[in-house]
Amino acid sequence: MTDTLPPLLLGLFRELKADGVPVGTRDYLDGVEALRLGFGQGDRAALRDLASALWGRSDEERRLIGRWFDVLPPPDGALIATIDDELDARDATTDQAIASPAAATTRPAAPTPASGGPMPGAAPGATVDTSAAQAARARVSFAATREGSGLPIPRLASAPQIGEDYVLNPQPLISPRDMAVLWRRYRRSTRHGPRTEMDLAATLRERCRRGLLCRPVCRPRRSNSARLLILADASPSMDPWRPFLATLAASLPLGRLARAELRYFNNQPRRQLYATPNLDEPEDRDEVLRRHAGAALLVVSDAGSARGALNRRRALQTADFLADARRFFPSAVWLNPMPARRWAGTTAGLIAHGPVPMLPIDAPNLLRAIDILRGTK
Template sequence: MTHPLPPLLLGLFRELKANGVPVGIRDYLDGIEALRLGFGQDSRAALRDLAIALWSRSDEERRVINRWFDVLPAPDDALAATIDDQLDRLDTTASEPTGAPTAPTARPTAQPGAGTTPAPATSLSPEATATQAERARVSFAAAREGSGLPIPRLASAPAIDEDYVLTPQPLVSPRDMAVLWRRYRRSTRHGPRTEMDLAATLRERCRRGLLCRPVCRPHRSNSARLLILADASPSMDPWRPFLATLAESLPLGRLARAEVRYFSNQPRRQLYATPGLTEPETRDDVLRRHAGAALLVVSDAGSARGALNRRRALQTADFLNEARRHFPATVWLNPMPKRRWAGTTAGLIADGPVPMLPVDAPHLLRAIDILRGNK
């Protein structure tokens, strides 16, 4: 029994993803477009060369593609026929008019032994067919119980036979965050005297006329300290990867001391060591331990839900006033766009003495400068 040929190299694409090859939607669509232009349809070798040219960047990736073609059971004739059939189906789907309703259609099924994948028949209403030709329907459903904001999900499959591989794109990469932390420096000298002080050595030589040994001083080191308070409430779920990036990049910043503590909605009497709000510690103990450091608060401050809670704004203002007695510099990062702050709790907090900045590369750089003391 022979295995059916995956449509339009979909099996190869999945094999590459399974082996860690960084191919995405654009690469898959480039492969389909190349087939439509006539490349790779002459023989198995031509199709193999096309896949290597489009999707491989190293010897290991080429070996993965070669292995996949070596175990492909279909002969060259069946391969070319299957490619033509799949391209015809895609072209037919793309050429359907979107302005007028179309009758429900069923996808053609292949005869046994033809080497193609039987496609199940589908029955759609005229309105659904016309809508799918324009765009995929999106519905909203919560990811889990009590997770906060709903996550958009497809209500129906797209009209074309393609699988999309979505790769998450972080707001800021860990490497870029580490570079930003390196900018946050306060150089001081402390420790053993192992570095020669040339100016002091010359002065000592001129004063005594005889120099027994050079004058040494401690090396410069970064004495900057940082405390990050991150909001781990359900409304911050979309930015959990950004919070993880903050925590992962801190050890790469070479700060004298840096720590992340979590809260829900607003910093109350207890702060937590994990995003799951476990391992509590009193807020006063945390503030006293990091007195003299810089403070960075990360929260949407109610702007994600568009809510205005004056009591929350007053309590947050009291906390910030207390924090200013312990920390010489404080910055608030809000991942929501600035235009969404107006009329929410975030807008009231942003009007206070602590600067509130959006989360993007220029404003992150500005936040670091404020933490350094450059107002």
């Protein structure tokens, strides 16, 4: 048994991934291991049952697997017989080579590819075709950069010809659920709204004062009045952390905050902020700050540390912005996705010594950031 899935199951695995079924590397390896142990052998029905047991976690996913086996017709019997004959002939050749070790010992050593001779196993007199090996190399090009656009991201000029399949699952810095739990830690309980909750202490005082109580004393219920403005850097140097920014956007409605808004900027907050990470729908920066006056401010940016560059002008302009923002926001935190050891000697190192604390993005520092936003230093 090989260490890869047969074509039928490999095609099904790719189809499930394309349909959004959450199968990953572990599911692929489970299929290989199950086949190695003898499961799913015999006919298509056995393969179908195996795939349904391994990868079908709901009725809809099992229906997808069933349709895959129903749509694909079984292979022709003559084709199967031809493949079996070829495999039997190859096995016979292998057994003959094993049974005659003397021939193997007297065989001359094949020259290495560097010497220009044939590869091991090639026919005598044959030359090595190095075009396939050269085609497997991927050419990497860098997108053009312009002033203030950030670090250009390397991109493949052409898809490499690789004969192996890889299933890559993204690993976010923090899941939307965990991020929502962190937002719920950010609370400022206040009472406002209709008086629907009984105030026991006030009711007893009224009873003792009057001697007669017509109705209980009520008060508004407590609710979370915490407000938050997030300013996220959407420059090219922040491309590796776009999934984290998407997690921020997805988790905000789950945080049960009184009001929360996410705005984007390019490298540093200048005169305009944007509603999307593609820097669309601009709005005046000062207008956004005034609208969220009294809320907490969270800034997410590498602050130049991803490029390892030091731009003193950018640091001074950012410090001026933070000084202006402190007039509107009683608490503010800067989250930097780069580790703290990479800040020294960069623009981030200068900004980190300013009035707003800068923290790296990990679980302990995210908790600390929430505490700072709550006013707990």
